[in-house]
Amino acid sequence: MIRTFRNAFTRRAVLLGGVVVAMGVAGLTQVNAQDTTRLVIGTTADVVNFNPLVGNSRSDVWVTNLMYPRLMQMTAAGSKDPYVATDWGYSEDGKSAWLEIRNDLTWSDDTPFTADDIVFTITAIVTEKIGVTAGLVPAFVSAKAVSPTRVEFELSRPDSAFLSNIGFWMPIVPKHAFPEIGSVASFANDSNWVSAGPFQLTTVEVGQRYVLEASDNYPLVEAGRATIDEVEFRVFPDVNAQALALRAGDLDVIANALPAPIARTLQGQPGITVEKAPSLGWSHVLYNMKREQLANVLVRRALAHSVDYAAIRAIAMQGLAETTNSSVISPVLSYWADPTITEYTFDPAKAKELLTEAGYVDANGDGFFDDLDLSLLYEQSAADVANWAQIMKDSAAQSGIKISLVGLERNTYLARGREKDFDIYAGNWAVMEEPAAYLGLAYRTDGFINYASISDPQLEAYIDEAQAATTPEAVKVPVQAAAKLIHDQVYDNVLYYQTFQFAFNSDRWEGLVMQPSDLLSLVNPLSLASVKPKD
CATH class of the missing domain: 3.10.105.10 (Dipeptide-binding Protein; Domain 3)
Structure with a gap:
């Protein structure tokens, strides 16, 4: 093989994509009498596209990333680690490729997540020329699910970046819940969401907030599901307003990268931690x-x-x-x-x-x-x-x-x-x-x-x-x-x-996982599935 990866998928392999961030002392956001744990995250823009294949803004990605998994994790050096995909490689002539995926993922309606979903997703993207990913796979000819966990790809020519490109840049959507190929790009996906990520979108209040509830099954973290019950993305006019809310205790995480002057005002504040992330852009x-x-x-x-x-x-x-x-x-x-x-x-x-x-x-x-x-x-x-x-x-x-x-x-x-x-x-x-x-x-x-x-x-x-x-x-x-x-x-x-800087309430939470860039940072799926209230 020109390149093959034989990585046993373990929790350790997942965590290679980020650095665990440790945090401070007690308290958590309570939203009802049952002591539901909710992490409140600030953003400066509404979601424009709920279809993850079309969405291009950070808010689009932050929200849809929590429902539609990517096959690989990004490391700080820009390389890719196993995540949903556990093994992948190319043929000797470079004109075919393959990957293997986990066998224990399900969509939130209990439909198994399989290789058919991957075939559907990439075929729709290329056929309809959807989004950034369509431009990343010019050599793609066809894909076939040869088993529930194995996909094989035919390429028109060798393409050394093909697998890593689809591994990170192609969120997988549910074949059974999306329309037929030809209508995927125009699908708004603005209600009745089906998720295979750690959370599922349940509430949308444009200009105000987006609330996601934890999925029952998310085996990509050790607990088998997210530790917290809900994530809320709350819309603010700018980062200054987010910083004020964080200092007041009304916000847990600022998703947007902090301008240096604002980061300096937050550093050293009781109960607030400012962390750095490397840039890949x-x-x-x-x-x-x-x-x-x-x-x-x-x-x-x-x-x-x-x-x-x-x-x-x-x-x-x-x-x-x-x-x-x-x-x-x-x-x-x-x-x-x-x-x-x-x-x-x-x-x-x-x-x-x-x-x-x-x-x-x-x-x-x-x-x-x-x-x-x-x-x-x-x-x-x-x-x-x-x-x-x-x-x-x-x-x-x-x-x-x-x-x-x-x-x-x-x-x-x-x-x-x-x-x-x-x-x-x-x-x-x-x-x-x-x-x-x-x-x-x-x-x-x-x-x-x-x-x-x-x-x-x-x-x-x-x-x-x-x-x-x-x-x-x-x-x-x-x-x-x-x-x-x-x-x-x-x-x-x-x-x-x-170098990006991000801030969060370190009195309330621990277990966040930092990943590179302001697209992933502290609000990536692994991080939000791993965060928990500080005892």
Whole structure:
């Protein structure tokens, strides 16, 4: 076999995906006379999609993750550990793959969770081109359940990232409770939920809260079910409001990553613990290639030289950020990162030279180049981004570039990004751990998250080569070539990767499990199934 995994599934294997967080002294949230234990988690946005194959926002993922299991766990290094899947591998020629799953999972209506659910899920995703996962499996041809616990896949070509991509990025949905293939993407899934996760959604109050009750059977934790009875995601206007609620004892966990100033106000507070999680993603700005000015690489390079990167990391991020060397492959991914790529310099004089070369002038002498008024779109509730957006505006002005800031509510902001309705898009990706896979998602002409409308045949050739390779050594060369091309053409301007901080009530709870990124953090399924009131 090219690659095979023969890991006996044990509780230890599950826990490899995270670090258990220990906590403090007594008390728990009580919601009725039967002393039901409820963990209250703060979020800044409503759920938009209850269909886990369609949902793309953090709130969507946090809630649906608790009902629709993934096959593998993510480790701090970006590798995958067993979870629902216990064993997997490829054929010698790399054109077929297989995986084995546990035999003791059931859906909440007592229907067994089987290989048929996996076949249904991936077939629906590919047939209907649903979500991010569809872009991660370009080599998929077909899947077959050869037993209740074994799935075999036919691939059109070798794809070294296929199994790890579906292992983490493909939540499994119940074949018997979803519509026939052809109607899965349009299925709202907004009532009568069937869960194979640790919890099942029971109450939705838009703009207020989402309550999930513990499932009777969840063998992925030692107790066989979640220790607590309920989880409530409560909607707050921003992270500041969440911090106040946590200090007042009205909130147990803040799901959103904390801006550094807020984290500092919570550190050392009685009964509150601030924990750190590594990032597997990065923050960046995209330049919309559909805009005439931004289609010119000289303008994009001028913009890249108009960012005060050091100030963003030191001031907006309070030192909790590191350079990626302006590369779309973070140094965290040490095997893949290219050490020869260097960060764009903050050089307003160079930026002005580039804009002059591109034909721009300041005819009226107001200090700004004419016909170069740009807007920068960002999420207003993301305090870190809001802070560095202002720094970016100010530093661009030194280069004679006028930028106006457009801060929007999260779901409107996400919609504008998907619709490519922006000049400059400020944001972040939570998890970018498999370069051969995410390069295709973000930088192919038809990539699912190619918000900047990039279309470069040479770049696609590098991505094709990387995705078809069958060994890490063969993947590395085209992956690094793609990253260098993206850097040189300024198709993406990566500002930093960060260390995330999260806060929780350490007087009340113990047993939370930290996992990497702000997508998983303390609110991942294993963590919420393991947390319990402190005795």
